Amino acid sequence: MKRRMDESSDEQLVERAQGGRMDAFAELAQRYQQRIYHTIFGFAKNHLDADDLTQETFMAAFKSLDGFRGQSSFFTWIYRIAVNRTLNHLKKQRREKDREELTDNIQLAEERGPASRSPELNSLAGELRQKIEEAIEALPLLYRAPVQLVLFQGLSHGQAARLLRCSENTVSWRMFKARKMIQDRMRPYLKVEESHEMR
Amino acid sequence: MRCAKYERWISDRLDGALSGEKGKKLEAHLGTCLSCRTFSRAAQRVQQEAKAIPAGSVPEGYWEESLNRLRTKLAALSPRAEKKPLFGLGWKWAFVAAPLILLAVAGGIFFFPRPAATAADYYLNDHETLGLIYSEISDSPELERAFNQVLESSIQDNLGGEGEVRESHLENPLLYRVVSDEEMAFLLEELKKEIKS
Numbered sequence: 001m002k003r004r005m006d007e008s009s010d011e012q013l014v015e016r017a018q019g020g021r022m023d024a025f026a027e028l029a030q031r032y033q034q035r036i037y038h039t040i041f042g043f044a045k046n047h048l049d050a051d052d053l054t055q056e057t058f059m060a061a062f063k064s065l066d067g068f069r070g071q072s073s074f075f076t077w078i079y080r081i082a083v084n085r086t087l088n089h090l091k092k093q094r095r096e097k098d099r100e101e102l103t104d105n106i107q108l109a110e111e112r113g114p115a116s117r118s119p120e121l122n123s124l125a126g127e128l129r130q131k132i133e134e135a136i137e138a139l140p141l142l143y144r145a146p147v148q149l150v151l152f153q154g155l156s157h158g159q160a161a162r163l164l165r166c167s168e169n170t171v172s173w174r175m176f177k178a179r180k181m182i183q184d185r186m187r188p189y190l191k192v193e194e195s196h197e198m199r
Numbered sequence: 200m201r202c203a204k205y206e207r208w209i210s211d212r213l214d215g216a217l218s219g220e221k222g223k224k225l226e227a228h229l230g231t232c233l234s235c236r237t238f239s240r241a242a243q244r245v246q247q248e249a250k251a252i253p254a255g256s257v258p259e260g261y262w263e264e265s266l267n268r269l270r271t272k273l274a275a276l277s278p279r280a281e282k283k284p285l286f287g288l289g290w291k292w293a294f295v296a297a298p299l300i301l302l303a304v305a306g307g308i309f310f311f312p313r314p315a316a317t318a319a320d321y322y323l324n325d326h327e328t329l330g331l332i333y334s335e336i337s338d339s340p341e342l343e344r345a346f347n348q349v350l351e352s353s354i355q356d357n358l359g360g361e362g363e364v365r366e367s368h369l370e371n372p373l374l375y376r377v378v379s380d381e382e383m384a385f386l387l388e389e390l391k392k393e394i395k396s
Contacts, residue, residue: 022273029269033262041255050255051265058269062276129248136249150214151249157216168216176210179242190241 010074018065025065029058032075036082042148043086045137053089057082083149083163090141128189135185136178143178146171202235209239213246 008016008027016024036057041050061068061078068077136147149160150171157171164171183190208225211217217225229236 022270025273026266026270030266033265033269037257037265038254045255047255047257054265055269055272059272059276062273128244129252132245132248133252151246157211157214172207172211172214172216175214176207179210179213179245180206182245183238183241186241186245190244 011070014065014068014070014074017062018068025062028074028078032078033058035075036078039079039148039153040082040086042152043083043090043144049089053082053086057085060085080163083145087141087145087164094141128186131186131189132182135182138185139178139181143174143181146174147178150175202232202238205229205232205235206238209235209242213242 006027008024010028010031013024013028017028033054037050037054040053040057041047044050044053057078061081068074072080136144139147145164146160149155149163150157155163157168157175161168161171205225205228208217208221212222212225229239
């Protein structure tokens with residue numbers, strides 16, 4: 001039986017799950033839990049929230065499975081649920097948490113001298129990566145969302161636009177603005193790296 | 200101002216969203232503009248490093264544990280299977296389906312003699328049922344025509360397109376195949392109420 005489940009297509013599993021077979025839905029969850037988790041983690045940036053939201057996503061999907069009509073793939077459908085729930089979660093958190101973090105990050109960046117932390121190019125690259133991560137996290141959610149979807153998840157502007165319920169042009173614009181903001185924040189680090197490369 | 204447009208194109212190109220024509224124009228511009236080349240190089244560097252950021256690692260055994268937790272939560276929900284009986288879908292469905300089934304019942308039984316032991320409990324009085332339906336729809340020739348078509352197709356279904364009543368049709372009339380005794384009793388009770396009201 002287990003083997004039969006493994007071999008079933010998503011469509012077959014969805015049909016069985018809609019007919020009340022929880023093992024079929026559990027198989028779907030097993031197939032996609034890692035991708036959903038990593039997508040959520042990309043936004044939430046902490047394991048506990050990613051874990052909670054992943055569970056919530058699958059529970060919400062199960063509860064509304066009757067409404068799934070197969071117009072998109074199961075993964076696209078559940079992915080949309082995951083992103084929407086995560087964005088809602090982050091919006092709720094934003095007022096208290098994100099603003100504090102943003103302020104802290106800016107202060108931290110101002111306090112730290114980029115050259116003093118890691119003189120070697122290799123460690124500089126590692127630090128650069130960390131700083132980029134921080135810069136992305138510090139972006140307002142409006143810009144962070146398309147960055148997560150397009151840059152990290154590899155979605156097209158069109159796909160991201162549908163998830164975020166905006167136009168492709170808006171995604172394009174937000175990606176551009178996000179890159180400008182990240183580069184502004186990263187300028188000291190990028191310059192240091194350039195000077196190392198020129199030596 | 201002019202460079203802002205090209206910077207946006209640089210961003211689009213990194214996302215794979217720049218058309219070929221714009222791409223050529225961008226290349227030509229980059230050949231002459233140091234500022235845009237700098238922006239492009241920095242954007243590429245950020246992109247490259249961002250993509251190399253490792254995905255969040257999870258504790259060992261997490262996926263299995265997470266799945267088990269999900270299974271437990273799913274099991275705690277009222278099972279979907281319990282709401283699956285054909286006529287257990289709620290009143291909205293019943294109101295939509297009742298007239299159709301009524302027509303099918305009426306069509307099926309009106310033209311077929313049935314074994315007395317089962318028929319007595321299952322069917323409304325044929326003449327009364329059809330009489331009620333026709334009296335309800337007599338003001339509308341369209342409805343009457345549609346009803347006649349439904350009756351006709353119901354009969355054809357029973358005949359299997361063969362044009363004559365066979366023994367197998369009598370043993371296995373239309374609704375016997377899909378409706379349990381309990382469901383049929385329930386359905387008929389509800390139909391009676393509908394007709395009375």
